Amino acid sequence: VQEPPNVKLLLIEDDPHTADFISKGLREAGHTIDHIRDGKDGLFRANSEPYDVMIVDRMLPSMDGLTIVRTLRAAGVRTDVLILSALSEVEERVAGLRAGGDDYLSKPFSMSELLARVESLYRRKLDNAAISQTDNILRLADLELDLRKRTVKRAGQKLEIQPKEFQLLEFLMRHSGDVVTRTMLLEHVWGYHFDPKTNVIDVHISNLRNKIDKGREPALLHTLRGAGYKLSATAD
């Protein structure tokens, strides 16, 4: 069972309303957050104090968000950076990731989306105790995913699984215990950046759940209303 992480965050955002929304939400989720409004001040703070994750707005007074990230990376600061932007176009996102950002979120976003991404970034660098990767097998409870053979077993029984479902499950297992949003799945499993009007992801998840959870205990794949999904041995 994972404890909810306490992530130390630096938020560089000039818009007071967005900043309030983010600070409040993250603090309520148990994280620590420092908020800076100006680009240059933000760069100075990021250089002088250790943070787990930084949230940087793309457009800032005195120094552009991308410049901050580029400068930090050049100085050897490896802190994970989530870039925020009002622009969702692909060129913007590519520029953000090229500058050294680790993830990109376009406004508007829901608190659950931001939280999921922040926690995913934070956990990425931690060794996830629940999963052993020594033999190229991801494990959660009695669920095993063999990365080399591309097979899935539950309680030692091999499951029929489609290639896309394998990728979906792999992503969920790598983030087991974390909330994973629909957008994250769409971005990382399918490589798409749009909001489907049809519940396409839900149907994939429900198909996957039928294969790994149907008639078995405990249920591993959970739906969190209004937030996303979580692969976990406990219902939480």
Place this chain on the structure above:
Amino acid sequence: VRRLINDPLFRLTWSLPLAATAVLALLIYPIYRTSLNELDDTVRGAVEEEILGLETILAHAGMTGLIGEISQRVEDARDAGAIYLLTDANGRPLAGNLQMWPPGAPVTDEAWFNVPEHGRHDNLEGEVFLLDNDQRLLVGRRSPTKELRHKLMLNSAVGLLAAFALCGLISWMSFAQLRRRFSDLGRRARIIQDSDRAQRLPMIGDAGELDQLVTQVNRAFDSLEQLMQASRQLTTAIAHDMRRPAIELRNEIDQVLRTPNLPPQTRSVLENAVGKTDDMLATFAALLRLARLEAGAYGSHMGQVELGQLVESVADLYRPAIALQQRELIVQAQPVLVWGDGELLVQLVVNLLENALRYGTGTITIAVRSEQLAVIEVADQGFGVPQADLEKVFERFYRVDPARSETGSGLGLSLVQAIAAYHSGSASVHNLAPGFVARVLLPLFVPHQSESVQH
């Protein structure tokens, strides 16, 4: 044919030479009449003179002399059309070249007659003279004006026909030019309306009526353009300005939703509200994206895109959702290379697919193939769109049945068209019988041209 007759230019083209010919005919007719009358007078004069001559011979040489003279004249045949007849009081012929007294000719002294000849297409004209013992003398001409009439009529006809042809040619040529000009203007106006709104109609430069009309039409296009731009700017501005309060609204509901132990009913209502706000934000985002695409200000990421694979991949994402509706998805994708923004093209395919999923029924077929252009087709087996509305489906906020479909922004196909246009392509929709197909055409990727095609 009726359309041709109703066409004012066609009517003008032919009514002008017709009018000219009619005027000419009116001018010719009195000349024709005068000529005929003159000839008639000449004939009368000749006939009267002849009768006078015969009378003299009768007075000097008696009946025998007269009969001889008449036979002589018949034989001489000085005038091929001359007719003579001398009969007794009962009309039995005594001399001359008529077999019988012409029916209808009066038996009256010094009476002129003009009667049709029995059994021939001629008429007989002349004067009757009653001799002392009621013997009858008839002198005349057979169809004296026939030849002249024929000649006059032939000449007039040839003249009128020539005049008609000449006038017709001139008017046809000048109207053909006018017609070409009109159809050219029509064609250009259509292009302006359909695709190139910045273009305007050309003027001849003669400052004539047509140029004034062209100027007026161009002014109308200007106002239309300004209105459209203003309305587009307004929607874009509204979308832009309303985004912020909508985001704040969404964030606030989001915050309430994070309260622990929320009653399920409240949660459900709030989640519904978030969904509605998201729909609204999606509409705003689509409007802003449309505006950026149309302004060419979209920050795109152009590169080689393989459409077959792109479509297969989108189809894989949607297949389970489509299967859930008990519908089938058939993909017929060939590998086709285009130069474009992969993400925009994914959006295009997604919009076409969601359109078929939401508004169509039955099996959905996606086809990708290479013809002269890259072709993407998404077909379903639904009722399609009323034929009159086919052009409108690309308009912003168009819905086939506004009452029926609560969901959907009515921007899906507008975006499809804008994305196609952004790639120098086009989008169209067609009703099948039965079914509906949306078709997008994009230029094929040609490797050595890639540099110049880049945005």
